[in-house]
Amino acid sequence: MALRFEVLGRFNRARAAQLTLPHFACQTPLFMPVGTQGTIKGLTTDQLEEIGCQIILGNTYHLALRPTSELIDELGGLHKFMNWPRALLTDSGGFQMVSLLHLADITEKGVTFQNRIGADIIMALDDVVRTTITGPRIEEAMYRTLRWVDRCIAAHKRPHEQNLFGIVQGGLDPVLRDICVRGLVDRNLPGYAIGGLAGGEDKDSFWRVVAQCTAALPEDKPRYVMGVGYPLDIVVCSALGADMYDCVYPTRTARFGTALVPEGVLKLKHNAMVNDTRPIDPTCACMVCKNYTRAYIHCLVTKDAMGSQLLSYHNLYYMLQFPKGDVPEWVCNAMDVAGIDISSCCSS
Amino acid sequence: MKFAVKALSSGKARAGVVHLGSCPSSIETPCLLLSTRKGLPIFISPDLLSSLPSPDSNLLQFSPLHLEGASSTLVSSGREVSKRCVNIGQEARWGDTTPNFDSSEGPSPKTISSIGGLHQMVGLHEYGFAAVARDSIQCLPECGSTNKTGASFETPCGRRLIKPVEYMEMITSMKPNLWATLADEVPAWANNKRNKTSVDRTVKWLDECIARSPAGGAVFGSIVGGSNIEERKRCAQEVAVRNVSGYWIGGFGLGESMEERPSLLNAVTDNLPKDWPRMICGLGLPEEVLQGVAAGVDLFDSAYIYHLTIGGFALTFPLDRTEKIDYNYQLSDQGSDRTKINLRATVYRKDATPIVEDCCCYTCQNHTKAYINHLLNVHEMLAQILLEIHNTHHYLGFFRSIREAIKEGCFEQFQKKFVQSRREHLAADVVSV
Numbered sequence: 001m002a003l004r005f006e007v008l009g010r011f012n013r014a015r016a017a018q019l020t021l022p023h024f025a026c027q028t029p030l031f032m033p034v035g036t037q038g039t040i041k042g043l044t045t046d047q048l049e050e051i052g053c054q055i056i057l058g059n060t061y062h063l064a065l066r067p068t069s070e071l072i073d074e075l076g077g078l079h080k081f082m083n084w085p086r087a088l089l090t091d092s093g094g095f096q097m098v099s100l101l102h103l104a105d106i107t108e109k110g111v112t113f114q115n116r117i118g119a120d121i122i123m124a125l126d127d128v129v130r131t132t133i134t135g136p137r138i139e140e141a142m143y144r145t146l147r148w149v150d151r152c153i154a155a156h157k158r159p160h161e162q163n164l165f166g167i168v169q170g171g172l173d174p175v176l177r178d179i180c181v182r183g184l185v186d187r188n189l190p191g192y193a194i195g196g197l198a199g200g201e202d203k204d205s206f207w208r209v210v211a212q213c214t215a216a217l218p219e220d221k222p223r224y225v226m227g228v229g230y231p232l233d234i235v236v237c238s239a240l241g242a243d244m245y246d247c248v249y250p251t252r253t254a255r256f257g258t259a260l261v262p263e264g265v266l267k268l269k270h271n272a273m274v275n276d277t278r279p280i281d282p283t284c285a286c287m288v289c290k291n292y293t294r295a296y297i298h299c300l301v302t303k304d305a306m307g308s309q310l311l312s313y314h315n316l317y318y319m320l321q322f323p324k325g326d327v328p329e330w331v332c333n334a335m336d337v338a339g340i341d342i343s344s345c346c347s348s
Numbered sequence: 349m350k351f352a353v354k355a356l357s358s359g360k361a362r363a364g365v366v367h368l369g370s371c372p373s374s375i376e377t378p379c380l381l382l383s384t385r386k387g388l389p390i391f392i393s394p395d396l397l398s399s400l401p402s403p404d405s406n407l408l409q410f411s412p413l414h415l416e417g418a419s420s421t422l423v424s425s426g427r428e429v430s431k432r433c434v435n436i437g438q439e440a441r442w443g444d445t446t447p448n449f450d451s452s453e454g455p456s457p458k459t460i461s462s463i464g465g466l467h468q469m470v471g472l473h474e475y476g477f478a479a480v481a482r483d484s485i486q487c488l489p490e491c492g493s494t495n496k497t498g499a500s501f502e503t504p505c506g507r508r509l510i511k512p513v514e515y516m517e518m519i520t521s522m523k524p525n526l527w528a529t530l531a532d533e534v535p536a537w538a539n540n541k542r543n544k545t546s547v548d549r550t551v552k553w554l555d556e557c558i559a560r561s562p563a564g565g566a567v568f569g570s571i572v573g574g575s576n577i578e579e580r581k582r583c584a585q586e587v588a589v590r591n592v593s594g595y596w597i598g599g600f601g602l603g604e605s606m607e608e609r610p611s612l613l614n615a616v617t618d619n620l621p622k623d624w625p626r627m628i629c630g631l632g633l634p635e636e637v638l639q640g641v642a643a644g645v646d647l648f649d650s651a652y653i654y655h656l657t658i659g660g661f662a663l664t665f666p667l668d669r670t671e672k673i674d675y676n677y678q679l680s681d682q683g684s685d686r687t688k689i690n691l692r693a694t695v696y697r698k699d700a701t702p703i704v705e706d707c708c709c710y711t712c713q714n715h716t717k718a719y720i721n722h723l724l725n726v727h728e729m730l731a732q733i734l735l736e737i738h739n740t741h742h743y744l745g746f747f748r749s750i751r752e753a754i755k756e757g758c759f760e761q762f763q764k765k766f767v768q769s770r771r772e773h774l775a776a777d778v779v780s781v
Contacts, residue, residue, distance in 0.1 A: 038722060305390065313393070
């Protein structure tokens with residue numbers, strides 16, 4: 001165990017906590033931008049620090065390919081390689097590696113690569129199945145995930161510097177999810193992720209799985225909902241007691257010219273933006289909204305690297321700043337009607 | 349705008365000071381204009397710009413043509429036909445009238461005016477902008493299509509003809525600190541007749557531009573003349589008697605040789621009053637800049653940094669003027685010619701040192717060659733951002749050493765030594781291979 005998790009405030013199931021990792025003391029709930037290849041596309045580490053990024057997610061498969069985990073290790077680990085002073089999380093690389101390596105090797109190799117890369121949090125290899133699938137495959141994947149966790153634990157060479165998180169699988173089946181949660185909790189891991197979601201299931205099923213898992217997972221350990229996501233989903237999951245999130249959406253959508261705003265999204269590429277002299281979001285305090293008009297960003301997006309950069313900056317600022325409490329009023333109202341209490345996330 | 353010459357060296361090279369209204373400090377010349385695309389650097393985002401040395405880095409080049417389509421009328425409910433440039437990849441289509449089409453055209457001059465001009469639009473209030481139609485990276489003069497009504501340029505949106513009226517409309521809405529009049533630039537191989545026409549046309553457009561000159565903003569009269577000494581002289585003399593605040597020397601970097609350039613430059617500068625600043629486009633490489641300085645040019649717009657950056661190169665040539673030439677320099681087979689390194693080379697995969705030891709740019713203070721090598725290999729945008737920062741920083745350092753040499757009265761030696769040391773390294777490379 002290489003972390004400390006201390007709940008500082010609660011409202012019903014939602015909690016605000018301090019997650020102290022080897023490289024950084026984080027405040028949860030938090031959003032983790034995805035820096036697949038050892039960089040967030042178009043942003044420097046300075047800028048990421050400035051907009052409040054606490055943990056960056058790295059992709060083990062891609063890094064193992066280029067520049068290789070051995071090279072990263074030789075140069076002192078990923079933190080040093082990319083000069084990121086705060087926390088890192090790497091995924092197991094399993095999903096992408098399945099097609100290349102023999103199944104029996106992946107489990108341990110994934111952990112070995114992650115040990116070399118040196119992230120604060122590393123993910124156990126899980127057998128991921130889409131929630132849209134039905135049948136015995138889901139049960140098979142869930143039990144396999146539990147067996148693999150044991151192998152990951154055995155292969156983990158740096159338990160005092162890196163935290164191995166287990167991932168709860170089981171599709172949309174509450175019985176399977178329950179078995180998986182209990183199995184993982186038995187292994188007494190530093191933290192737990194809720195996997196297999198954010199893949200196309202309907203929202204009503206999605207939140208129920210999250211609710212069930214957060215109810216069953218230990219109170220005093222962090223809970224990470226993988227692949228989430230849309231701002232509204234983060235709000236809902238936080239209300240239900242989750243603490244950590246990751247998604248490519250904010251940065252990817254920026255590169256296609258779409259900005260995240262309280263009302264939803266703003267497509268800067270659209271003709272209507274040509275002469276619109278308003279900022280992207282008048283309520284946003286980021287450098288982009290304080291200095292640039294929609295008209296100017298419009299002429300940059302999809303044509304110039306600068307367009308991607310500025311929009312990525314704004315979108316990440318939006319994601320990183322809002323879970324702390326800038327929840328728009330309309331969302332609070334909607335949650336009211338839906339019967340979900342999120343007042344702990346709303347600014348007081 | 350205020351300009352004053354402070355020191356001279358070797359006759360013509362001058363160190364001066366230019367003061368622009370928007371910049372808090374004066375800028376020393378000879379100085380480098382940073383290349384921009386639509387007013388912002390190509391890769392360095394505005395919040396990272398401040399990491400570059402100031403006030404050296406406060407002067408930015410800008411081409412109004414970057415905001416393509418700015419002078420077209422808008423389509424309203426698809427009925428009006430407008431001349432609008434719609435960019436699809438690298439192709440251009442004219443006359444598209446689909447109302448809700450996704451486009452990337454620039455804001456109209458009216459919009460830019462309502463925003464408050466260029467400085468306001470790009471959020472760089474304490475920077476100086478020099479507007480010139482030609483931009484050696486993206487807006488290249490296309491003399492074949494230029495005619496008596498306007499100058500033609502190859503732009504990312506296709507070929508564009510700009511009339512003086514349209515050009516001035518853009519200048520008026522953008523309010524740059526200084527701007528060059530519209531010029532008809534021809535390449536070095538243009539025939540005499542075409543060349544002469546270009547001089548006549550450029551002077552005529554100069555008068556038309558001045559007639560529409562907005563209040564505020566310094567006019568730089570454009571001088572052309574190709575590779576004909578007489579025409580260069582004639583044009584310079586014509587422009588010298590016009591009511592302008594400085595001179596923009598066009599037509600260079602379009603095919604003339606290193607050998608013929610000095611006399612062409614001198615043909616221009618010898619016929620210009622000494623007290624007004626001279627700006628030039630198209631002299632990118634260090635040796636070319638030195639030629640410009642030797643002829644008495646003060647402001648330089650260079651595409652060198654851009655080309656280095658997108659090629660994955662980082663400048664490493666020594667800036668320390670007291671450094672002795674290393675005669676025992678061994679050529680290694682790394683991607684280096686001692687003036688720059690190619691960070692894609694595999695030899696840098698594990699190199700945990702900065703690009704240049706002791707360089708205090710953001711890139712060298714924070715990152716290693718190994719990391720940039722990785723970024724280049726995986727095609728990550730951050731590579732270009734970091735390289736543009738370093739290369740700009742380094743080239744600004746080069747301009748600083750030029751100014752120091754002039755102030756110390758030894759510019760000619762500086763130029764000779766610099767050119768020689770680079771030739772020697774190239775010669776050494778040849779011998780050892």
